[in-house]
Amino acid sequence: MITITALKWVPALPRGQVRDYRARWILKEAGWDYRVRLVGGRDDAAGFQARHQPFGQVPAMEEDGRPALFETGAIVWTVAERARVLIPDDPGLRNLALAWVFGALNSVEPYVSNLVEARYFIPDAEARKRREAEALPMFRQRLDQLQDAIGQRDWLVGDAFTVADLMMAGVLIIVDRMDMLGGWPILKAYLDRATDRPAYRQAVADQLADFEGHGPRDMGWDPKDFDDADVKR
């Protein structure tokens, strides 16, 4: 049986975006059963999270007889390959799908993450404005380039939804949640197509359900650092 790790609780903003949903999504596309191990707080103190994910993050995917896997790109690709779902049969298209998985994680996500960091993790207002102004040009360039690459196509590789789209959608979801996709209508329509899949909707619903009954204390965080609305969730 496969087990994936997920966080016990997060505040409102990252809900539905914590990256374990990418692992849940591909496992649901594969139709594979899995368990979820919720981590955070005392588990971290015991080094639990770090033992299974060298960077102390979620998700990790554990399975008897195999080393635990980390990195959503590796988890998604491995499940897709083993289950033979969302992977093109044609070897050339398969390689192209892999190129787009790397492209999502290596050429688009870092510029999205730069903007997220500038917007949400810099307490000083002046510094925040400066960092955001620095992050925006490359962020915009990458979205322009991606929009050109998709053009009139429905999907990145061939004519069907593949792992490449799952991972690229996983990055664009972050942009959409920042309300920043408005200037890229082709990408917005592409994202809407990708997330209009039962496996995606169920993955997110399951993640949200797992936060129920938990709060900041379960993560070792002080409730005073969060809005009341967040804490009551």
Ligand SMILES: N[C@@H](CCC(=O)N[C@@H](CS)C(=O)NCC(=O)O)C(=O)O
């Ligand atoms: N590159 C990693 C990123 C994983 C990641 O950023 N996980 C976040 C949640 S979305 C996390 O665990 N954050 C907690 C921490 O860094 O302590 C992947 O794609 O799996």
